[in-house]
Amino acid sequence: MSRVLLQKTDLHGLAARGAIVEEVLEAAYLSRLAPLVTDTAATVACNLALSLDSRGNTLVGGTVTTTVGLTCQRCLEPMAYRVEASLDVAIATGDESLAMLEAEHETVLPAEAPRLADLVEDEVLLALPLVAMHASVDDCGPLAQRLDDAAQDTSDERTTNNPFAVLKSLRSD
Numbered sequence: 001m002s003r004v005l006l007q008k009t010d011l012h013g014l015a016a017r018g019a020i021v022e023e024v025l026e027a028a029y030l031s032r033l034a035p036l037v038t039d040t041a042a043t044v045a046c047n048l049a050l051s052l053d054s055r056g057n058t059l060v061g062g063t064v065t066t067t068v069g070l071t072c073q074r075c076l077e078p079m080a081y082r083v084e085a086s087l088d089v090a091i092a093t094g095d096e097s098l099a100m101l102e103a104e105h106e107t108v109l110p111a112e113a114p115r116l117a118d119l120v121e122d123e124v125l126l127a128l129p130l131v132a133m134h135a136s137v138d139d140c141g142p143l144a145q146r147l148d149d150a151a152q153d154t155s156d157e158r159t160t161n162n163p164f165a166v167l168k169s170l171r172s173d
């Protein structure tokens, strides 16, 4: 497996050659993503194309797809989460073109990114939900159902111990 993604490469040089990078990256290599997922054996499929724009800026476009394991925050059981993100990164070669690039591209970097893997990781992190959860309670594990029942009991109790119920009975005296 070639490792262009993980190397500190001359992206401008790759872009000048119109390089295509098709690699599969293990989540274990992505130090910011790895602690967030339950399965570090997950892989990210990257399909990137590098090119130069008419002003000589480096462009990195393409798609990253993966399915990672996250912990559902409702039932604390693992859930699979599919990420399909597109990359539209411009790396500015001069300050004068920054504003123009920002109008044209999703992500603009003022200087050469250290590795393509970092760009890929950024994109996957952005695509993850703030709070991971199964689509519905029915998809959740037993803990969610128990918590749901417990919440129901508490609210029943609240009705019976309602202090206003006491006031009501005093008033009727």
Ligand SMILES: [Zn+2]
Pocket: 072, 073, 074, 075, 076, 077, 133, 134, 139, 140, 141, 144
């Ligand atoms: Zn769940």
